[in-house]
Amino acid sequence: MSCPPEIAAILLEIVKTGLLRIRQLGWNHDPDRCAIEAEHVHNLPDLVKEYSPDLLQFYWETERMSFIDQSTPAERANFEPLWDQLRPHVERSTDGLLTQ
Numbered sequence: 001m002s003c004p005p006e007i008a009a010i011l012l013e014i015v016k017t018g019l020l021r022i023r024q025l026g027w028n029h030d031p032d033r034c035a036i037e038a039e040h041v042h043n044l045p046d047l048v049k050e051y052s053p054d055l056l057q058f059y060w061e062t063e064r065m066s067f068i069d070q071s072t073p074a075e076r077a078n079f080e081p082l083w084d085q086l087r088p089h090v091e092r093s094t095d096g097l098l099t100q
Contacts, residue, residue, distance in 0.1 A: 003051035
């Protein structure tokens with residue numbers, strides 16, 4: 001199934017943000033944080049390529065929450081506006097069954 005364009009745009013912005021952060025963290029010699037950032041975004045290109053509501057929900061409830069649990073508010077700040085944009089799409093695609 002094709003990823004709806006409005007969802008794809010948000011997911012690609014999350015990937016872009018993550019990659020820019022990984023680059024900066026690499027230059028700052030922080031491999032542990034690079035790994036956390038990469039773990040957060042590494043499945044999103046596949047979600048854009050082979051979209052399904054279940055995979056979107058997995059990102060939202062599992063990968064995003066794992067990132068949140070491993071991150072300070074400052075480390076999450078760049079993603080919060082993007083998650084706010086994604087939330088209504090997740091709610092629609094998963095019948096509103098969100099953990100957060």
